[in-house]
Amino acid sequence: MSDRIEGVKKLFTSKSARVETNKGESYYLDLFERCQTRLSDLRASQPANRLDFSEVLKDNSIDRRDFMKWVSATTAMLMLPPMFSPLVAEAAELMNRAPVIWLELQDCAGNSEALLRSDGPKIDEIVLDIISLEYHETLQAAAGFQAEKQLEDAMATFKGKYLLFVEGSIPMGMNGQYGTIGASGETFHDHLMRVSKDAAAVVAVGACATFGGIPAAAPNPTHAVGVMDVVKGKPIVNIPACPANPTNMVGVVMHYVLTGQLPELDSLLRPKFAFGYRIHDNCERRAHFDAGEYVEEWGDKGAQNNFCLYKMGCKGPMTFNNCSIVRYNEAVNWPIGVGRGCIGCSEPDFWDKYAYERPMANAKIKAPAGGVEKSVDEFGLGLLTAAGIGIGIHAIASAVGGKKDDGGEA
Amino acid sequence: MSSEYKQVKRMTTAGRIIHWANAISMVVAIITGLYIGHPYYQTFIADGAVDKYVMAWNRWGHFIVAIIFDVTSIVIAYLFFFSRFEKAYKKVIPTRKNITEFFEVLINLVTLNRRKKFDSTHGDSFNSVYFLVFHLLLIWMLLSGLQLYVSGLESGISSIGNWWPWMLHIATDWTRVVSGGTVMDVRISHHYSMWFIVIWVIFHIYYQVWRTIFWKEGDIAIVFGGSKFVKEN
Numbered sequence: 001m002s003d004r005i006e007g008v009k010k011l012f013t014s015k016s017a018r019v020e021t022n023k024g025e026s027y028y029l030d031l032f033e034r035c036q037t038r039l040s041d042l043r044a045s046q047p048a049n050r051l052d053f054s055e056v057l058k059d060n061s062i063d064r065r066d067f068m069k070w071v072s073a074t075t076a077m078l079m080l081p082p083m084f085s086p087l088v089a090e091a092a093e094l095m096n097r098a099p100v101i102w103l104e105l106q107d108c109a110g111n112s113e114a115l116l117r118s119d120g121p122k123i124d125e126i127v128l129d130i131i132s133l134e135y136h137e138t139l140q141a142a143a144g145f146q147a148e149k150q151l152e153d154a155m156a157t158f159k160g161k162y163l164l165f166v167e168g169s170i171p172m173g174m175n176g177q178y179g180t181i182g183a184s185g186e187t188f189h190d191h192l193m194r195v196s197k198d199a200a201a202v203v204a205v206g207a208c209a210t211f212g213g214i215p216a217a218a219p220n221p222t223h224a225v226g227v228m229d230v231v232k233g234k235p236i237v238n239i240p241a242c243p244a245n246p247t248n249m250v251g252v253v254m255h256y257v258l259t260g261q262l263p264e265l266d267s268l269l270r271p272k273f274a275f276g277y278r279i280h281d282n283c284e285r286r287a288h289f290d291a292g293e294y295v296e297e298w299g300d301k302g303a304q305n306n307f308c309l310y311k312m313g314c315k316g317p318m319t320f321n322n323c324s325i326v327r328y329n330e331a332v333n334w335p336i337g338v339g340r341g342c343i344g345c346s347e348p349d350f351w352d353k354y355a356y357e358r359p360m361a362n363a364k365i366k367a368p369a370g371g372v373e374k375s376v377d378e379f380g381l382g383l384l385t386a387a388g389i390g391i392g393i394h395a396i397a398s399a400v401g402g403k404k405d406d407g408g409e410a
Numbered sequence: 411m412s413s414e415y416k417q418v419k420r421m422t423t424a425g426r427i428i429h430w431a432n433a434i435s436m437v438v439a440i441i442t443g444l445y446i447g448h449p450y451y452q453t454f455i456a457d458g459a460v461d462k463y464v465m466a467w468n469r470w471g472h473f474i475v476a477i478i479f480d481v482t483s484i485v486i487a488y489l490f491f492f493s494r495f496e497k498a499y500k501k502v503i504p505t506r507k508n509i510t511e512f513f514e515v516l517i518n519l520v521t522l523n524r525r526k527k528f529d530s531t532h533g534d535s536f537n538s539v540y541f542l543v544f545h546l547l548l549i550w551m552l553l554s555g556l557q558l559y560v561s562g563l564e565s566g567i568s569s570i571g572n573w574w575p576w577m578l579h580i581a582t583d584w585t586r587v588v589s590g591g592t593v594m595d596v597r598i599s600h601h602y603s604m605w606f607i608v609i610w611v612i613f614h615i616y617y618q619v620w621r622t623i624f625w626k627e628g629d630i631a632i633v634f635g636g637s638k639f640v641k642e643n
C-alpha cells in the first residue's frame with residue numbers, strides 16, 4: 001500500500017514546486033560516496049586547461065578563508081549538508097576538467113556580461129573562468145573558418161562529455177534567417193541542433209535561451225523560442241533571469257562536476273535549489289507588504305522608508321528565483337534592495353506578463369477578447385456596465401409592457 | 411377571484427444556510443480580493459508594521475471565506491447528485507424535456523412574461539443551468555485561488571501537515587497550464603473570473619426580483635422561508 005502511495009505521489013508531484021531540503025541520511029551517505037568516486041575519476045583525467053585554481057585565487061588576492069566561506073555558502077545553496085563542503089572545495093579545483101561550449105544566439109550578451117563585468121572577479125566568476133571554456137562565441141579570439149575549426153575540434157574531442165551553454169533565443173521565423181552565424185551562414189537553429197547533438201547536457205542561461213525572453217515578447221517578430229522548444233531528447237537545465245545569476249550557473253556546473261548529474265528540476269526545468277522559492281517569501285520588505293505599507297510613487301516617504309514595492313508593480317509574489325537570497329554581484333545588492341520592484345524576469349513571457357510597472361489589477365494588458373489593452377478592472381467594469389444596461393432595458397420594458405400574472409385580474 | 415394559493419417547499423434549511431453563507435462570503439471575497447489585487451486604502455498610518463497588518467488581515471479574510479467556499483462547495487457537489495430533496499443534476503442533463511423547458515423559461519423572460527408555458531412550481535431547467543454556471547465559476551475561483559496560495563508553500567511544509575500543499579499541487583497545478591503557463595496567468599484569470607461572478611450575481615438578484623414581481627408567486631421568499639406560493643386551479 002505504502003509504495004503505491006509513494007508511486008502516486010511521485011507521479012503527481014515529481015514536477016511540482018515542492019522543494020525537498022532534507023532527503024534523509026542514507027540518501028546523503030550514498031551520494032557522498034558517489035561524489036567521491038566521481039571526483040577521483042575526474043582528478044585522474046587530463047585537465048582540459050592548465051589553469052591552476054589556487055594560483056588564480058592567489059592572483060586575485062582571495063585567501064583561503066574567503067574561499068572556505070564561499071564553499072560553505074555554495075554547499076548550502078545546493079541544499080547539501082555541511083559534510084559535502086570538502087567535496088565542493090575539491091570540485092571547484094577540478095572545474096578545469098569540465099569542458100564547456102558556449103553558444104551565443106539572439107540576445108544582448110547580457111549573461112556573458114554578467115560574468116565579465118563584475119567589479120573585481122569574485123569566486124563565482126573565477127570558477128566560471130577556469131571551467132574549460134572550449135569555445136565561446138563572444139569571447140574567443142578566433143573568427144571565421146578558424147573559429148569553425150575550433151568548434152569542430154572541441155565537439156570531436158569531448159564528444160558526449162561537454163556541457164553546452166546557450167545564451168539567446170532561437171528565431172524560427174523566415175526559416176530561421178533572422179539569425180545566422182559563421183562563414184557558411186548557418187542559421188541559429190541549425191547551429192544549435194548540430195552542437196547540442198553530442199552534448200552531455202544543455203544549459204540554457206538567461207530569459208531568452210530559456211523562454212524566448214525579450215525577443216519573444218509580443219508581437220515576437222522573429223518567432224523567437226527558447227532552447228527547450230527545439231532541442232528534444234537531451235537533458236536540459238534552464239537558468240532563467242535577466243541576466244542569469246552567475247551564482248546559479250556555478251551551482252549547476254558545480255553540481256554536475258560533483259555528482260555527474262544535473263540538479264533536481266521543476267516543471268519549467270529550472271533547478272529547484274535556485275528557483276524553488278518565491279521572491280516574495282524571502283524579501284526584506286515583506287513586513288511592509290503584510291502591514292499594508294506601500295511605496296505610492298517614486299521617492300515618496302514610503303520609498304525613503306523601504307516600504308513594499310507592490311503598488312509600484314513588484315511581481316515578487318508570482319516570481320520564483322533566489323535573488324532575494326543570494327542577491328547579485330557577490331551578494332552586494334539586488335533589484336528590490338535598491339528600491340525597484342521585481343519584474344519577474346525568471347518567469348516565462350515575463351516581458352508581456354510581469355514587467356509592466358504597476359500591479360496586475362491596475363495594468364493595461366491584453367483583454368481576453370483581444371483588441372485594445374485594458375486593465376482587468378476596466379474590462380470587468382465594461383462588462384458590468386453592459387450587463388447593467390441590458391438589465392435596465394429589460395426592467396423598463398417589463399415595467400412598461402410586461403404582463404403580471406395575477407390570475408387574470410389585470 | 412377565487413383561486414387558492416398553495417405553499418410549495420423549494421429549499422431546505424441546509425440549502426438556505428448554504429445560500430446565505432455563500433452570499434456573505436462572496437461579498438467578503440470581493441472586497442478583500444480587490445484590496446489584495448490593488449491595495450486601495452490606509453497606507454500611511456503611524457503605527458509600526460507589526461501592529462497594523464492591513465494586507466495580512468485582508469488576505470486572512472480572503473482565505474477564511476475561501477475555506478467556507480471550499481466546504482460548502484463539497485456539500486453542494488454532494489447535494490447536486492444525492493440530495494433527498496431535489497437532485498439538481500436531473501435538471502441540467504440535456505434531455506428533450508429539459509431543453510424545451512430551458513427555452514420556454516428563456517422565452518418567458520424575453521417576452522416579459524407574456525408567454526408562460528412551463529410549470530413554475532418546481533425548480534426549472536433555466537435556473538438550474540444558470541446555477542451550474544455559477545458553480546463552475548466558483549470551482550474555478552477555488553482552484554485558481556488555491557494555486558496562488560500554494561505557491562507560497564514552496565517548502566512543501568504546512569502547519570496542518572505536509573499532505574495539504576501536496577494535495578493542492580495535485581488538485582491545482584493544471585490551472586497554470588490551462589490559463590497560459592505562468593502563475594501570473596492564473597492570477598489574471600482569477601481576477602477576470604471575479605468580474606464574471608459579479609455580473610452573475612447582479613443578474614441573479616434582478617431575475618429573482620423580476621420573477622417575484624411578474625409571476626406573483628412570491629419566488630423571493632424561497633431563499634428566506636424555503637417556500638413559494640402557486641395558484642391552485
Ligand code: HEM
Nearest residue numbers: 361439440443444446447476551552555556558559601604
Ligand atoms: C469566489 C470568490 C473569490 C473572489 C471573488 C476572489 C477574488 C480575488 C481577487 C480580485 C484577487 C486579486 C487578484 C489580483 O488582482 O491580483 C484575489 C487574489 C487572491 N485570491 Fe481570490 N477570490 C475568490 C476566491 C478565492 C479562493 C477560493 C481562494 C483560495 C484560497 C482565493 C485565493 C486568492 C489568493 C491566494 C490571491 C492572491 C493573494 C496574494 O497573492 O496575496 N480566492 N482573489
Ligand code: SF4
Nearest residue numbers: 283286308309314316
Ligand atoms: S517588495 Fe515585492 S517581493 Fe518584496 S514584499 Fe513587496 S511585493 Fe513582495
Ligand code: SF4
Nearest residue numbers: 323335342343344345
Ligand atoms: S528581483 Fe525579479 S526581476 Fe529582478 S532579478 Fe530578481 S527575479 Fe529578476
